[in-house]
Amino acid sequence: MSKHKTRIWIIILIIVFLTLNYIKLPYYLNLPGDAYDLKKIVEVRDGDHASGAFMMTTVGVSRSKINIFAYVWSFVAPYHELIPAENMRRQGESDKEYYYRQIHMMDMSQNVAVALAYEKANKQVNYLYNGVYVMSLIKGMDAANKLKIGDRIFKVDGKSMKQSEEFIKYVADLLPGDTVTLTLERDGDILEKEITLNVFPGEPEKHGVGISLVTDRKLDVEPEILIDTNKVGGPSAGLMFSLEIYNQLTEGDLTKGYKIAGTGTINYEGIVGPIGGISQKIVAADRAGAKYFLAPNENGVPNSNYRDALQTVRDINSDMEVIPVDTFEDALTFLNSLNN
Template sequence: MTGRTAFRVSLLLAIILLITTFIKLPYYVTQPGMASELKPIIKVEEGFDKEEGSFSLTTIRFGRANPLTYLWAKLNEYHYIHPLEEIKREEETDEDYLNRQLHMMEVSQESAITVAYQKAKKEITTTYNGVYVDGIIDGMPAANRLEVGDRIYKVNKKELETAEEFIEYVSAKKEGDNIVISFERDGRQMEESIKLAVFKDQPNKVGLGISLVTDREVEVHPEITLNTHEIGGPSAGLMLSLEIYNQLIEEDITKGYKIAGTGTINSEGIVGPIGGISQKIVTADKEGIEIFFAPNEENNPNSDYKEALSTGKEINTKMKIVPIDTFSDAVNYLMKLEEKG
């Protein structure tokens, strides 16, 4: 093959590879991401600045698959391929998905602040403003009537505080009942009268076909600033609460260790499971994390903790993987931990 021919072949292959990157397949690819320290993005005014170790959140990288990334995922361990419906809800646009992730992060952040300030016995006031729509089921009454991001503040003129309150109210109704939803969209006050219907997969349950998160405002003293604009989803909840708490108290509960973990958290301090914990274990191990907190789900045999342990053995990690059910479990573990020598 002459030099000119080889050049042409190489150029053709390069063009083909470039073109394949623009071909979108009906899959997403996820892979281990990175561990990010939380101290630089969380600031408690007049808080204690004494960390010898660190608290970090762990992330997963993901993106829409093209032929190259799909093949790469097939060839690499801990790179997973997911059908679109596993990542995005049916009929959910990219904008809807982003809004849902941001809303989940806001709720997680508020819960983390609440738990940490209550544990540290600091001043906290919570104001409830209704509920956000964070998902809509296609074919149900709310489709084409409500949108992801709408803030519902009344149902049948009754003011709402929490998502649980809305669900309890609607659950007492019957199929065919009309309810009037008062909501806010893009700063505009709106109203819709919507007829309740039976869920296809739950014939004994009626509703609008929406999923909800509580909209609340948390005011605290001392004040706190969180720069979490680029973080989506709820999985950083546990680690956010630990970093906030550590800045509120005199003692450094990191004890000099590099600590990471994952798990949702609610305002009662209960830690919930997340997705992709195996990839987060791989990430934490590569980043030199020494202690990793994993949701235990009350000793569920299929818990995130069990999966984390299995992955830890597979990669022969020296990292200590700790089962956690509540925020207090994590704090108590750290309080008993010996200072790193």
């Protein structure tokens, strides 16, 4: 083959490679993330110190849709999981909107964890309500052209509004074509937006503003607490946050010197909920040297997070012990049973 033809083939291969690299497939990629020592993230003023560690585990997620090379790699690399795009994003949701929603869910999860831990430790907790955040917008509605994800609405038609329930109740009495004036904060500026209520696209029996909301509820606690999550999103660290905070608020060391990883959402009643990516989190915890892993038991259903975690531990030949928990109290019972 002549040098000229060789150059042509090289150029063709480069063009093909670059083309395949930039073509995006309708998938995202989940892979094992990291395990973070929560002592480095959570600090209660004058809190008790632990010799071990409670560890928050994460799933690594591609920031955008993957190319053909990542797609092929997912079938070779262990615990790299393809996630259809429609399962990662709400319909019409941008990467920026998705990222904001994940960060906000983490903030909400932290608030729940703080409130639960302080109340269990018999410490002071006060709730401060500051309006509602816009979490999503429905295309085709008037609000979609005037509001933005992250707007904090605190007045409706001049009336102060503290919670999403108040907003929903107020709007429920209005009809299609009616307007409301929303006073909101956006990037530090105070704005007023007049919004017309519309019939929902494809749902002629429903009408409204066309936004989903979440209450902006802050906590005032004593002693003071500082949390730095380095922009790790999602609600799945709720259980581990609550345990770390409770451990710092109370005398003694629940870790007993062990590295204890885990995952699971938590609500104000202390119920532990299931999460996604349990296998990837098991791998992350094992890599970090965790001795125990607290996993949502989901009241013993056959395909629970706990069962999946057990299988992953077997598959990777880990010595880590998986502990099933349904509640915050279940976790405390196990931790109190550990020997120093």
